[in-house]
Amino acid sequence: MATALRERAGAKGASPGRRDSDGVQRKRKGFQSRALFLLMLPGVAYFLLFHYGALVGNVIAFKEYVPFDGLWGSPWVGLGNFQRMFEDAAFWDSVRNTLWIAVLQLVFYFPVPLGLALLLHTLTWSSVRRIVQSVAYLPHFISWVIVVALFQQVLGDTGLLNSGLSGAGLHTVDIIGNPDAFQPLVVAQVIWKDAGWGTIIFLAALAQVDEQQYEAAAIDGAGPWRRFWHVTLPAIRPVIVLLLIMRLGDILSVGFEQMLLQRDAVGPETAEVIDTFVYYQGIVGGDYGFAAAAGLFKGLVGALLVYAANKVAHRLGEQGVYK
Structure with a gap:
């Protein structure tokens, strides 16, 4: 608890320039993270749709599947x-x-x-x-x-x-x-x-x-x-x-x-x-x-x-x- 109080006091006593610099770095890291997530989305969508989503089709192993009647x-x-x-x-x-x-x-x-x-x-x-x-x-x-x-x-x-x-x-x-x-x-x-x-x-x-x-x-x-x-x-x-x-x-x-x-x-x-x-x-x-x-x-x-x-x-x- 004492450590937390000291850290809070140190944060309050930090200079405005230091706080502005930390805020810019956090925004930059957040932007980079969002960019990486956007680049990752097509690959994740591919696996969800064609690998994990396709697992639902395994239900036809327990059916006499007729395409005209559909999956269910x-x-x-x-x-x-x-x-x-x-x-x-x-x-x-x-x-x-x-x-x-x-x-x-x-x-x-x-x-x-x-x-x-x-x-x-x-x-x-x-x-x-x-x-x-x-x-x-x-x-x-x-x-x-x-x-x-x-x-x-x-x-x-x-x-x-x-x-x-x-x-x-x-x-x-x-x-x-x-x-x-x-x-x-x-x-x-x-x-x-x-x-x-x-x-x-x-x-x-x-x-x-x-x-x-x-x-x-x-x-x-x-x-x-x-x-x-x-x-x-x-x-x-x-x-x-x-x-x-x-x-x-x-x-x-x-x-x-x-x-x-x-x-x-x-x-x-x-x-x-x-x-x-x-x-x-x-x-x-x-x-x-x-x-x-x-x-x-x-x-x-x-x-x-x-x-x-x-x-x-x-x-x-x-x-x-x-x-």
């Missing part, structure tokens, strides 16, 4: 759509394909951006680093239509690879149309397209590592591998755990456009994933309630994976996505 006029079926979904063999085929492709991407794709970031971080010539980064980032901005077309031109039945093999009198191979090679092929496509873009966060984390720690470890006799294991890895481990948790939450989304463009080449038995299953059942087949049930199932599984992975991260001493 369509008859309720309860868990009937989920029962049909669990009894559908095609749905479980899509789940199996999705999980298998997701595991392959997690094992083979996730370490690649980290390794590429470590290689770029060791480059001492800034000009060479910028060139390599630009070349590695470029495929991310190419659409999947062009990426799939490029792979078909190289690895297709009449692509460059088979043209060279046939010209040399060797047996040709159709990698694009081979169901056995499809899943490794889509993982290779993801690595080629997005590995460079994924290095951005790892490079930002590596830039925060104190160089004096490397120097101290080198003085103590630590080689490159031991410096990586005892200095680099502990410094970027929180970022690795965070990205891994986020990847697990999105593990059932393995690339709708990528799969849709190549589905007909190898057949739905190999290339059908949950996203394409929802598309063909809902948009193409018109069974909107059934498709919404499959999409809701995918979202719930992703949320459970994030929750479980976050709990494991807390037990390992990491912060995770949330506390």
Whole structure:
């Protein structure tokens, strides 16, 4: 109380110029805050409308949705759509394909951006680093239509690879149309397209590592591998755990456009994933309630994976996505 009285007395005894200066600064900060809020409004409106507002549409998973009857006029079926979904063999085929492709991407794709970031971080010539980064980032901005077309031109039945093999009198191979090679092929496509873009966060984390720690470890006799294991890895481990948790939450989304463009080449038995299953059942087949049930199932599984992975991260001493 005494402190408050002294502060009040000090405020009363402040000079008019001081009070005017404080008032101008408060107005300036308030204006800057309002400007930032105005800049933030379009992004907030987008998420509220197209992400959170769209959650209301999940109600059709419990209805026999008819567009002409509307969202609330369509008859309720309860868990009937989920029962049909669990009894559908095609749905479980899509789940199996999705999980298998997701595991392959997690094992083979996730370490690649980290390794590429470590290689770029060791480059001492800034000009060479910028060139390599630009070349590695470029495929991310190419659409999947062009990426799939490029792979078909190289690895297709009449692509460059088979043209060279046939010209040399060797047996040709159709990698694009081979169901056995499809899943490794889509993982290779993801690595080629997005590995460079994924290095951005790892490079930002590596830039925060104190160089004096490397120097101290080198003085103590630590080689490159031991410096990586005892200095680099502990410094970027929180970022690795965070990205891994986020990847697990999105593990059932393995690339709708990528799969849709190549589905007909190898057949739905190999290339059908949950996203394409929802598309063909809902948009193409018109069974909107059934498709919404499959999409809701995918979202719930992703949320459970994030929750479980976050709990494991807390037990390992990491912060995770949330506390």
